[in-house]
Amino acid sequence: MKTILTGLGAAAISTMMATAVIADGGSYGSVKDDPVVSMPNWSGGYFGGHIGYGTADSTVTENLPTLGPLLPSGLSSTYDADGFIGGLQIGARRQFGSMVLGVELAGTGSGIEGSGGDCFGIETLAGGLGAPPGLIGSRCTTEANWLATLSGRAGVAFDKYMVYGVLGWSVASVTHTHTISAAIPGLPIALNGSQNDIMDGIAFGVGGEWAFAPGMSVALEYMRHDLKSESTGLLLGGILTTGTRELELDTITTKLNVRF
Secondary structure, three states: OHHHHHHHHHHHHHHHHHHHHHHHHHOOOOOOOOOOOOOOOOOEEEEEEEEEEEEEEEEEEEEOOOEOEOOOOEEEEEEEEEEEEEEEEEEEEEEEOOEEEEEEEEEEEEOOEEEEEOHHHHHHHHHHOOOOOOOEEEEEEEEEEEEEEEEEEEEEEEOOEEEEEEEEEEEEEEEEEEEEEEOOOOOOEEEEEEEEEEEEEEEEEEEEEEEEEOOEEEEEEEEEEEEEEEEEOOHHHHOOOEEEEEEEEEEEEEEEEEEO
């Protein structure tokens, strides 16, 4: 799904940019033909595409069984993830003087992924118990598959330009995997635990938009998505543990909108 959405977003932007160049010779018209320059009205529905890049801090936590002082209550690891994103958006706006209010729904395919070694401190623990370096491995991986965001928007328009703030809610499909391995000569062992989580949380950001042609605009937008989920643990397939996962995702996208 992430490949389809990313492709559609890029195709939508390419198609609509070509339309903007063809229509009216790529301008608002000459002063001779239309001496009165009308300022854009931001009211109405719109659709478009977006492409960009995202970076994230992924935190995975295993909640362990309660065994008194023998074990800690939980083990956590944090590592970085990043990648390209792209998709489609549809929305509506209403202008009141210089103020513009609106709502938008965006669907985004994601190539954001990352991993971290010594996950849950298992390699450090094994070394402390006398295991030679490299014998025991522990790695966690996070892969964001897609992201959907419903948001409200409030902005201030300055003729063809607008700055705005965003507040909404995001839902994402994110795959978390933990692999623990033992590099035993002649008999290597690897055990995997994986969960496909539906994470959700608040989303907020800011942006700027330019109406470069009648009914068309481009925007540059920053968004923060604080996502969280709770489900089965990753250690040994979650036989004895539950898990809490958090994804602090920052994205910057370029957007092309066409009003209808």
